[in-house]
């Protein structure tokens with residue numbers, strides 16, 4: 001973000017600009033409060049999380065907060081098509097950093113991304129993940145990340161089926177994404193919630209650190225464009241979105 005640009009809250013989009021050292025703790029508290037309120041209201045809560053590196057500190061801050069984790073169902077916003085024991089598996093990331101602590105043991109409904117069954121293809125994994133998402137129910141909180149290229153979840157600008165995945169009339173909840181040139185740090189086929197599924201959440205949070213991402217955010221702030229899939233989340237007015245920015 002250029003120093004002159006500070007996004008302001010607008011409509012269903014709330015901006016929290018926070019001291020970087022406090023951001024994950026404050027966001028974890030906000031998420032925990034929302035999950036506790038959902039448990040109070042409906043007897044259970046659903047938390048849907050993205051992978052990547054950014055959420056690790058958030059998961060560590062979240063897992064020590066004392067809510068009734070046995071009533072929390074956790075799903076993945078997206079997953080790499082690797083075994084769940086693979087170091088780049090988002091499922092493993094959640095298992096390692098969020099569920100490590102007893103207090104965070106929860107009823108896990110995971111998007112299935114294990115290649116345990118050798119015949120599993122990204123398409124069959126996406127189907128299995130759709131079933132898991134349906135079983136979990138509407139996400140009370142959905143945590144997004146964003147790449148400097150403007151992707152979110154595994155909705156990458158160059159995904160061959162991006163138009164379908166962004167089409168709000170698409171009734172699929174999860175689709176396979178197979179990129180001709182996947183990111184070097186995670187060169188895998190993926191499965192991802194569709195935009196419609198992401199926006200079915202009751203509340204979306206997007207924590208962002210780093211100037212490169214804030215510069216991308218500034219572009220996405222202007223208009224919705226498939227060239228920056230995150231812009232389709234920022235420009236919609238159906239679902240509350242909270243941006244948590246490090247100042």
Ligand SMILES: O=C(O)[C@H](O)[C@@H](O)[C@H](O)[C@H](O)COP(=O)(O)O
Nearest residue numbers: 050051052053054145146152153
């Ligand atoms: O599986 C993934 O990689 C994530 O779901 C992805 O969408 C992530 O949120 C962004 O790529 C940002 O990743 P970082 O937090 O590592 O920058």
